[in-house]
Amino acid sequence: MVDAGVNEAAIGVFEHYYEQLAGGETGLIPEDSIEPLLDPPMLADVEISEQQAREAIGKTVIIKLNGGLGTSMGMSKAKSLLPVRDGKNFLDLLVDQVRATRERYGARLPLLFMNSFNTRDDTLAALAKHPDLPVGDLPLDFLQSQEPKLLADDLTPATWPADPRLEWCPPGHGDLYPSLLSTGVLQQLVDEGFRYACVSNTDNLGAAPDAVLAGWFAQSGAPYAAEVCRRTAMDRKGGHLALRKSDGQLILRDTAQTADEEMDYFTDEHRHPFFHTNNLWFDLPAVLAVLKERGGVLGLPLIRNTKTVDPKDSQSPQVIQIESAMGAAIEVFEGAQAICVPRRRFLPVKTTSELLLLRSDAYDVGDDGQLTLAVESAPTIELSTAYKKIGDFEDRFPAGPPSLRAARSLSVDGDWTFGADVVVTGAASLSAEGGTVQDGATLGQS
Numbered sequence: 001m002v003d004a005g006v007n008e009a010a011i012g013v014f015e016h017y018y019e020q021l022a023g024g025e026t027g028l029i030p031e032d033s034i035e036p037l038l039d040p041p042m043l044a045d046v047e048i049s050e051q052q053a054r055e056a057i058g059k060t061v062i063i064k065l066n067g068g069l070g071t072s073m074g075m076s077k078a079k080s081l082l083p084v085r086d087g088k089n090f091l092d093l094l095v096d097q098v099r100a101t102r103e104r105y106g107a108r109l110p111l112l113f114m115n116s117f118n119t120r121d122d123t124l125a126a127l128a129k130h131p132d133l134p135v136g137d138l139p140l141d142f143l144q145s146q147e148p149k150l151l152a153d154d155l156t157p158a159t160w161p162a163d164p165r166l167e168w169c170p171p172g173h174g175d176l177y178p179s180l181l182s183t184g185v186l187q188q189l190v191d192e193g194f195r196y197a198c199v200s201n202t203d204n205l206g207a208a209p210d211a212v213l214a215g216w217f218a219q220s221g222a223p224y225a226a227e228v229c230r231r232t233a234m235d236r237k238g239g240h241l242a243l244r245k246s247d248g249q250l251i252l253r254d255t256a257q258t259a260d261e262e263m264d265y266f267t268d269e270h271r272h273p274f275f276h277t278n279n280l281w282f283d284l285p286a287v288l289a290v291l292k293e294r295g296g297v298l299g300l301p302l303i304r305n306t307k308t309v310d311p312k313d314s315q316s317p318q319v320i321q322i323e324s325a326m327g328a329a330i331e332v333f334e335g336a337q338a339i340c341v342p343r344r345r346f347l348p349v350k351t352t353s354e355l356l357l358l359r360s361d362a363y364d365v366g367d368d369g370q371l372t373l374a375v376e377s378a379p380t381i382e383l384s385t386a387y388k389k390i391g392d393f394e395d396r397f398p399a400g401p402p403s404l405r406a407a408r409s410l411s412v413d414g415d416w417t418f419g420a421d422v423v424v425t426g427a428a429s430l431s432a433e434g435g436t437v438q439d440g441a442t443l444g445q446s
Contacts, residue, residue, distance in 0.1 A: 001147065004168075007182040009296030010145030014171065016297050017322045022155055027302035029253045031265045034242035036272050037250070040228060040338040048215035056214035058107045059195040061284075062098060064202045065173050065326075066123055067116035067144050071311060073352060074389030078119035080202040081126055082349075082390065084358055085365045090202050090349075091123065095130045096369025101209040109209060110135040110194070113202070114144050114179060116170055136192065142183040144175045149309055149319040158309045158319045166310050172303060173278075174324025177287065178296045186291070190284050197287075199326065200279040205358070206347035207279045208370050214281075216339065223286035224336040226252070226327055227279040229346050234380070236267035238275040239327065241338055250338060251331040252276055256303045256323075274338070276327050277346045290332060298332050300324040347371060352393040353381040360404040379407040379424075386415035386434075399439075407444065 001011050020027075048056075070079030080090040088096070098111045111133060115123055120143060127133060127140055134140055146168045148157035160166045176199065180186035189197075196217060200207035207227075217225055228241060239254040258266040265271055290298065303323040310316040330336045349355050357363070362378055363371045381404075387393045399420035404410065407424040414434035421440045428444025430437070437443065 004146065006145050006147070007178075009178040009182040010147070010171070010175065012295055013175070013178050013297050013324075014147045014322065016299065017302050017324070018150075018155070020302050021150075021304065021320065021322060025302055025304075027257050027304050028259050029242075029251070029257045029301070030259070031262045033245055034251065034253065035245055037228070037241045037243060037274055037338060040274060040340045043213065043216070043339055043341045046212060046216045046339075048212050048219065052219065053211035053215040054105050054107075056196065056218035057101065057105050057109065057209065057211040059193065059218070060107070060209070060214050061110045061112060061189055061194050061197050062209055063112050063114065063176075063197055063199045064094060065176070065199070066113040066119055066141075066202045067170055067173075068203075069116075069118050070390070072350070072388075073355075073393075074391060077122050078115075078202075079349075080119075081122060082355065084205070084355075085363075088365075088369075089126070090205065091126050092130075093205055093365070093369040093371075094202065095127070095133055096367070097205075097208040099132070100368035100370075101211070105211055108135050110138050110189075112139070112185065113141040114173075114176055115141045116144050117146065138188065138192070139185065142179060142185045144170055144173075144179050145182075147171045147322060149307075149321055152306060152318040152320050155320070158317060160309050160316070163310070169321045172305075172321075172323030173326040174298075174300045174328060176326045177291060177298055177329065181288070181291045181296050186284065186288050190288055195284055197282050197284055198279070199282070200277075201348060203349045204277075204279070204345075204347055205349075205369075205371050206345045207277070208345075208368075210345075213339070213341070217281045220337055222333075222335050222337040223283045224330055224333040225281045226250075226330050226336075226338045227277045227281075227341045227345060228274040228338050229277055229341060229343055231269035231273055231275045233269060235275045236269060239325070240266075240272040240275050241330065242272065244331070249331050249334070250336050251301075252325060252327045254303065254325055256305060257301065274340060277341070278327060279341070279345060280327055280330075282329070282333075286333065287329075298329055300328040300332070344371075344373065351383075352387045352390065353383045355390075355393070356383065356397070356401050357381050357404065360401040362404040362407070375405055379404050380409040382409075382411045384412050384414060384432075387412070402437075402443070410443070
């Protein structure tokens with residue numbers, strides 16, 4: 001790691017987790033050690049004055065996690081460069097959101113990206129067309145670190161001569177904190193008078209800057225807060241917050257921290273009714289103080305992620321990737337809080353099914369970059385594996401997405417190519433045999 005130029009703080013964090021891993025730590029959180037989170041405050045009930053909102057957003061910085069290449073969708077560049085609507089990609093829409101909030105509140109509101117070595121160059125090149133984006137001397141991005149993949153059988157660094165880049169992996173988005181510290185960005189933000197950070201994923205266009213949320217966080221006095229949403233049957237895989245029985249502290253539990261025999265508890269949306277959106281807020285000086293006190297090591301719970309060294313080759317050696325979740329920092333800060341936000345703040349794009357929905361007329365996109373659901377509830381989209389890779393997906397919608405405003409669901413089992421002006425109504429499904437949906441066709445029934 002030293003030879004590769006990894007910073008000292010990141011090496012310290014890796015060492016911390018490696019010792020746990022070598023000692024047999026699994027990172028599992030047993031169900032009998034926690035209580036469900038049942039009654040968080042609701043954003044809908046928050047009353048914040050215009051002046052309070054203005055003051056809070058004026059001290060806020062927006063941080064977006066942008067280290068992913070979208071490999072699950074067959075991409076080899078930042079997923080945030082994918083076109084979403086009207087020729088604009090995720091980055092363009094995020095910039096529109098920030099620009100509109102600046103204009104409304106007269107706020108500086110910096111937008112910073114945590115890039116990986118794989119996404120930095122493409123991202124900064126794409127942002128160059130927005131010359132008004134930088135704020136003073138603040139950078140537009142900072143780099144997350146990297147760590148070696150470990151062979152599962154003996155925990156030594158994996159080697160893969162066919163592509164040495166695959167010997168390395170990102171350390172999970174929990175790396176946000178030591179990277180903010182080691183790059184000097186955290187100190188710079190505090191020195192320039194910023195107090196609050198709002199962090200989310202670049203692929204979640206729902207997490208737009210929100211002055212009322214900023215005002216709530218400022219008024220709460222909490223050092224840290226997480227946004228949660230009410231769970232549905234579609235959200236069973238997402239991590240959730242819970243109360244640790246031993247001390248009543250809020251903690252985050254992800255899928256990888258749940259034993260196989262307890263997954264029924266984890267996926268029960270009635271037992272654990274709120275899921276973690278990965279949108280979070282924290283007090284910059286408070287985080288800086290704790291990081292300095294702990295030498296950059298927050299001590300977040302270990303996530304032991306088992307994969308193959310080459311994700312595309314199931315026969316390649318099995319490796320362990322040591323990870324941590326940024327949302328797990330909620331357990332580090334006494335007085336941390338959670339707030340339940342509307343579903344509109346959670347619009348992640350992890351699959352081409354979700355991308356199709358955002359590209360369709362089920363959503364309107366304003367000049368402020370915000371996506372608004374144009375129907376009462378979003379239709380459910382399920383596309384077959386023929387659409388999994390972005391290139392294949394684009395080929396099958398050469399004239400753009402079908403109209404989904406009148407749809408409840410669209411299920412495509414086979415390999416179908418869609419013509420122009422296709423309309424989906426009610427519940428529609430296409431069989432496994434595949435084929436072509438003709439121009440102007442109407443699918444489904446009410």
